[in-house]
Amino acid sequence: MMRFRPWNAFKRTAVLGALLASLSLAPATAAFGAADVPDTIRVALFADIGSKYKSVVPAVTLSSAGGMTLSWAASQPSVPISEVAAGQAVRFAVDGYRAILLETADLSAAMSVLKKVQASSSAAFVTKLSKQGKTVYQVTEGTYSSESAAKAALSKWTSAGVTAGAASLEPAAVGGPLALEAGPYASEFEARNAAVQFGNAKLDAFVARKLSGGKPVYVVRIGQAANQSQLTKLQQAVVAAGLAARTPDASEPYAVMRQDMTSGGKETTLYAIPAENAKAILRADPAGDGGILLAERSKRTYRGSMEIRVLNGSLAVVNEVDLEQYLYSVVASEIYSGWPAEAQKAQAVAARSYALSLGMNFQIAHVVDTTLSQTYNGISAETKESIAAVQATAGEVMTYGGKIVNAVFSSNAGGMTADNKTEVWRGDNAFLASAVESPDSGPQEGKPDWYKVALSSGEVGYIRSDLLADSGRKNAAGLGLLQVTGSGVALRPSPREDADPIKRLGDGTLVVPLKKVPEYTNYSWIEGPYTAEELAASINKRATGATKIQGALKTLEVAQRGPSGRVVEIRANGKTVDVGAPDNWRGALGTKSTRLDIEETGRYTVISGDGSRREFPEAAGPLQVLGANGAARSVGEGHLFILNGSGELRAATTDPQFVITGKGFGHGLGMSQWGAKGLAEQGYDYQAILKYYYKNVKIEKDGNG
Known part of the structure; x- marks a missing residue:
C-alpha cells in the first residue's frame, strides 16, 4: 500500500512543481475570443434515450408563482396558445393507448377506483367529460404504445377487480389516439359548446389546440378509437347524430385539452400530445422571475423554460435555461456552500466546460440533471456562494487543442487522481492529469478513529476509540484488553455512526482490539x-x-x-x-x-x-x-x-x-472536489487548481463575454 506525506509537506517537493510555477496571487484572468460559449443549455429532466438515459413519468405537472405562457415550440417563431394564471397548475401527458376502466357520474366512486389502481401504477387518470347532458368521469390507466399492450392491461385490471362495487355507465374498453375532428372555432368557449353537442350524442369529445395557417385555433376531437375499425364506427355515429366531423391529417400536431381530476379531485387542464408527431412540442415560459415548479421532480423549481414532447414513446421534459443560471444550481449541488471561494470558482469552470464539451449528448439535450452528467437541482439549491463563483468566472471554459475539454471531476480522489488510459475508461485524454497526489483528506478531519474488536462471545464489530480505554489487563493468550467507558456503548458492524448497532455494551466490558481504523468517510x-x-x-x-x-x-x-x-x-x-x-x-x-x-x-x-x-x-x-x-x-x-x-x-x-x-469516492479522474478545497485552503487560486488537475489547458472566455 502506498504511503502519503501530509499535504502541507507537498509544497516543499517536486511533485507540485508545475502547480507552484503557475501559482499567482494576482487576480486570475482568462483569454478572450477562442472559445464558443452559448447563452443557454438544454437539460433533460425526463426522457427515454435508450441505454444512455431513462427517466420517465406518465404525466408532468407545471406551475409558476407568476403564471406561464404555453406555446407551440416547433414553430419558428414559437406561437403562444394559452396563458396559465399565477399559481395555477397545468399537466401534460402522451395521447396514447389506454385502458378505460370505468365511466361513472359519481366522482367519489371514480376517485376510489383511481386509488386502487394507483397502488400499483403511476399512470392512472380521472378525466371529466360531458355526455348526454351529464358530467361523467372516466378512470383510465396507462399511456401504452400499442392497442395490444392496452388490451393486456385492461385484462389485468379487470381480473384484479379494481372496479368492483362501482356501477359503470359504459363497459370497460381500450381507448386510443385515433379521433375525428370538428372546427376550427374562434374561441375556447365556442369549442367547449361544440364538445357538449357531441357529448349529447353519447360521444367522447375533447377541446384541442392546433395550428392553422401558422395561427393557433381551437378544434374538437371526437372519440378515443384504438383502431381503424373503431374510427369507422365513430364516423357512422357522428353522421347518425346529424353532426359533422372529419378525419384529421395525421401530420398535423395537436394537443388535447382534457379536464383532469387526478390530483385529489381538483380540476386541472391536461394537454395530451401525440406520440407519433415530432412537431407536437409545447413550451412553458414563466411570466415572472419565480421559475417553473415541476411537481414530479421532487417539486423543484427551475429557471428558464420547460419543453414538453414525446420521445421514444414516452413523455420528455427539457429545461432550457441560461447557462450561467444553470451553473448557479450545479455548483451549489456539487460542493458545499462553506467551501473556499476559489474551490467554488474552480467547480464553476469545470462544470461549464464539462456541460459544453460533448454537444447535444442526450439527443434532445446537452446534459441530464443527475450525476450521469452533473447534479442540477434547480433554484432551491442555489447559494450566494455558488452564484458569486459563477459570476466571477462568467463564460470561462478550459480548452485543449482549441476545443472545450470534457472536464470530468469526482468527489474525492482518495489521495491520488486516476489514470484514464489504464484505470478508468481506457480513454487517452491527454488533458487529464494522471496519478498526481491530491489533498483529499478533508472528510476525515475531526473524525475519531475506531477499533475493530472481538468480544468474549466471539462477536466482532467496531467501537469508537474515545469510548475505550486501556484496562491494564491481558487475556489468557497474553493479548492486551481494552474496556468500554460508558453505558450502552454501541458495537457496530462498520466504523460509522449511522450503522445500526450489533449490540450495546455496558461500562467496563472487556474487548480484544484487533486493529485501529479511520472512521468511514468518502476519503x-x-x-x-x-x-x-x-x-x-x-x-x-x-x-x-x-x-x-x-x-x-x-x-x-x-x-x-x-x-x-x-x-x-x-x-x-x-x-x-x-x-x-x-x-x-x-x-x-x-x-x-x-x-x-x-x-x-x-x-x-x-x-x-x-x-x-x-x-x-x-x-x-x-x-x-x-x-x-x-x-x-x-x-x-x-x-x-x-x-x-x-x-x-x-x-x-x-x-x-x-x-x-x-x-476516495468516484472515478478519480480530473479535478477532485475535496482536493480543490484542500488546495484553496493552501492559498491557490482557481486557475492554479484547474491547471493542476487538467494538464496543458487554457482557460478562455467567449469573445462576446
Missing part, C-alpha cells in the same frame, strides 16, 4: 463483510462471457494495479474476471472507488505440528484445533481468531468472506 472506507454468494452474484451481473465466476467463490484478489494504485485486474478463484472498463469494478464490488484492497477473511495457512501446511479455503475437510487438554475439536461456522508468529491477532472466518477497504 477512507470499509465495506463488508460480504459472503461469497453475495459478491459472486454482484460480480457476475457485470462480468462478460466465459469470465463469469463458475461455482462457489473461494478467493478474490487484486492481480494488477494502475499508476495510482487503482484496480486494473481482479482474479476470482485464480481466474481473471472481465467487467469491461476497470471503473466498472466500483459497481461490481459495491464500493466508492477502485482504489481498494480486498481482505479474504476465509483465506489462511495452517502449519501443523509436523510442519505440513494446509491452505484454506482450498483444503478439503474441517479445520480442527487442539485444546490444552489434548482434545481436538472441529471449528464451526463464525469467526476464527488467528495469532501469527509475530503475535498479531487476526479475525478470520471459517467460510470465504470478503472485506473491502479503500480510499
Whole structure:
C-alpha cells in the first residue's frame, strides 16, 4: 500500500512543481475570443434515450408563482396558445393507448377506483367529460404504445377487480389516439359548446389546440378509437347524430385539452400530445422571475423554460435555461456552500466546460440533471456562494487543442487522481492529469478513529476509540484488553455512526482490539463483510462471457494495479474476471472507488505440528484445533481468531468472506472536489487548481463575454 506525506509537506517537493510555477496571487484572468460559449443549455429532466438515459413519468405537472405562457415550440417563431394564471397548475401527458376502466357520474366512486389502481401504477387518470347532458368521469390507466399492450392491461385490471362495487355507465374498453375532428372555432368557449353537442350524442369529445395557417385555433376531437375499425364506427355515429366531423391529417400536431381530476379531485387542464408527431412540442415560459415548479421532480423549481414532447414513446421534459443560471444550481449541488471561494470558482469552470464539451449528448439535450452528467437541482439549491463563483468566472471554459475539454471531476480522489488510459475508461485524454497526489483528506478531519474488536462471545464489530480505554489487563493468550467507558456503548458492524448497532455494551466490558481504523468517510472506507454468494452474484451481473465466476467463490484478489494504485485486474478463484472498463469494478464490488484492497477473511495457512501446511479455503475437510487438554475439536461456522508468529491477532472466518477497504469516492479522474478545497485552503487560486488537475489547458472566455 502506498504511503502519503501530509499535504502541507507537498509544497516543499517536486511533485507540485508545475502547480507552484503557475501559482499567482494576482487576480486570475482568462483569454478572450477562442472559445464558443452559448447563452443557454438544454437539460433533460425526463426522457427515454435508450441505454444512455431513462427517466420517465406518465404525466408532468407545471406551475409558476407568476403564471406561464404555453406555446407551440416547433414553430419558428414559437406561437403562444394559452396563458396559465399565477399559481395555477397545468399537466401534460402522451395521447396514447389506454385502458378505460370505468365511466361513472359519481366522482367519489371514480376517485376510489383511481386509488386502487394507483397502488400499483403511476399512470392512472380521472378525466371529466360531458355526455348526454351529464358530467361523467372516466378512470383510465396507462399511456401504452400499442392497442395490444392496452388490451393486456385492461385484462389485468379487470381480473384484479379494481372496479368492483362501482356501477359503470359504459363497459370497460381500450381507448386510443385515433379521433375525428370538428372546427376550427374562434374561441375556447365556442369549442367547449361544440364538445357538449357531441357529448349529447353519447360521444367522447375533447377541446384541442392546433395550428392553422401558422395561427393557433381551437378544434374538437371526437372519440378515443384504438383502431381503424373503431374510427369507422365513430364516423357512422357522428353522421347518425346529424353532426359533422372529419378525419384529421395525421401530420398535423395537436394537443388535447382534457379536464383532469387526478390530483385529489381538483380540476386541472391536461394537454395530451401525440406520440407519433415530432412537431407536437409545447413550451412553458414563466411570466415572472419565480421559475417553473415541476411537481414530479421532487417539486423543484427551475429557471428558464420547460419543453414538453414525446420521445421514444414516452413523455420528455427539457429545461432550457441560461447557462450561467444553470451553473448557479450545479455548483451549489456539487460542493458545499462553506467551501473556499476559489474551490467554488474552480467547480464553476469545470462544470461549464464539462456541460459544453460533448454537444447535444442526450439527443434532445446537452446534459441530464443527475450525476450521469452533473447534479442540477434547480433554484432551491442555489447559494450566494455558488452564484458569486459563477459570476466571477462568467463564460470561462478550459480548452485543449482549441476545443472545450470534457472536464470530468469526482468527489474525492482518495489521495491520488486516476489514470484514464489504464484505470478508468481506457480513454487517452491527454488533458487529464494522471496519478498526481491530491489533498483529499478533508472528510476525515475531526473524525475519531475506531477499533475493530472481538468480544468474549466471539462477536466482532467496531467501537469508537474515545469510548475505550486501556484496562491494564491481558487475556489468557497474553493479548492486551481494552474496556468500554460508558453505558450502552454501541458495537457496530462498520466504523460509522449511522450503522445500526450489533449490540450495546455496558461500562467496563472487556474487548480484544484487533486493529485501529479511520472512521468511514468518502476519503477512507470499509465495506463488508460480504459472503461469497453475495459478491459472486454482484460480480457476475457485470462480468462478460466465459469470465463469469463458475461455482462457489473461494478467493478474490487484486492481480494488477494502475499508476495510482487503482484496480486494473481482479482474479476470482485464480481466474481473471472481465467487467469491461476497470471503473466498472466500483459497481461490481459495491464500493466508492477502485482504489481498494480486498481482505479474504476465509483465506489462511495452517502449519501443523509436523510442519505440513494446509491452505484454506482450498483444503478439503474441517479445520480442527487442539485444546490444552489434548482434545481436538472441529471449528464451526463464525469467526476464527488467528495469532501469527509475530503475535498479531487476526479475525478470520471459517467460510470465504470478503472485506473491502479503500480510499476516495468516484472515478478519480480530473479535478477532485475535496482536493480543490484542500488546495484553496493552501492559498491557490482557481486557475492554479484547474491547471493542476487538467494538464496543458487554457482557460478562455467567449469573445462576446
